[in-house]
Amino acid sequence: MLEKQIEAALVRRVKELGGLCEKFVSPGRRSVPDRIVTLPGGRIVFVELKAPGKYPTELQERDHERRRALGCEVWVIDSIEGANAFS
Numbered sequence: 001m002l003e004k005q006i007e008a009a010l011v012r013r014v015k016e017l018g019g020l021c022e023k024f025v026s027p028g029r030r031s032v033p034d035r036i037v038t039l040p041g042g043r044i045v046f047v048e049l050k051a052p053g054k055y056p057t058e059l060q061e062r063d064h065e066r067r068r069a070l071g072c073e074v075w076v077i078d079s080i081e082g083a084n085a086f087s
Helices: 003-016 058-069 080-084
Strands: 020-023 035-039 043-049 073-077
Touching: 003 020, 003 035, 003 043, 003 080, 043 058, 058 073
Parallel strands: 043 073
Antiparallel strands: 020 035, 035 043
């Protein structure tokens, strides 16, 4: 299974929830999460997508921890089941 298939499943799931699932690109900054999810009620979630069995790099983990320390929610999803379980 490819990461892009998991990403497509996440986009579908977020649409079902009534939210937006946008690609996140930050010029000049590497290792930012792949998607920013905006859900009803103002909830914002950063999502890192990985192929099954793959893990975030050390730089990605550091970015996730910085965001979590600021009170942000960060998910790492590596399966269709994980994308479908997003809530």
